[in-house]
Amino acid sequence: EVQLVESGGGLVQPGGSLRLSCSASGFTFSSYAMHWVRQAPGKGLEYVSAISSNGGSTYYADSVKGRFTISRDNSKNTLYLQMSSLRAEDTAVYYCVREDIVVVVAAPTFDYWGQGTLVTVSS
């Protein structure tokens, strides 16, 4: 069974830092690109960051570029999001998401999501 379990969320002051982790199991982690998606309270889904299967390529939304760093440790089946210079607008539930490619239609999908971890930025 595929499982993605996020951890590391919590309350942090503006300007502070936090590292989120996502522990993956039930699949060959090193074969899949992974993503972080967040959702502010009462708002929609916002795409945050992506990393290729081998970690060689990364992407960041403009809203977090220069402040967040995505990484992965394929030996530990774990995805990370290092967040620094946090702002009130970063307050959200952060989801770890697996990207699968459905070969028959050559289409990517976000097929498995973690349960999310809440980050609250407040003084």
Added chain:
Amino acid sequence: IQLTQSPSSLSASVGDRVTITCRASQGISSYLAWYQQKPGKAPKLLIYAASTLQSGVPSRFSGSGSGTDFTLTISSLQPEDFATYYCQQLNSYPPFTFGPGTKVDIK
């Protein structure tokens, strides 16, 4: 690529046929997915490649469209279908942007 959804919310009754539209700012072929999200839960993949039903998803859900205009249809709304629905484009990587969502609630 920007996505818009309409309506932003709707009220419907059990048994109703419900249609939600997603429009992309430029052509995305068939690289569109639909998700269902219930309060306090993670989104759940319903449809990918515009019209392919994810395994385990009831057949009352269907998707159609290509290019810039897409539709999610629920043929007969069930009590468990009251939720928020999001479209997502997966043509332009990255980012794989999401639509703003459509909330379906009980009339």
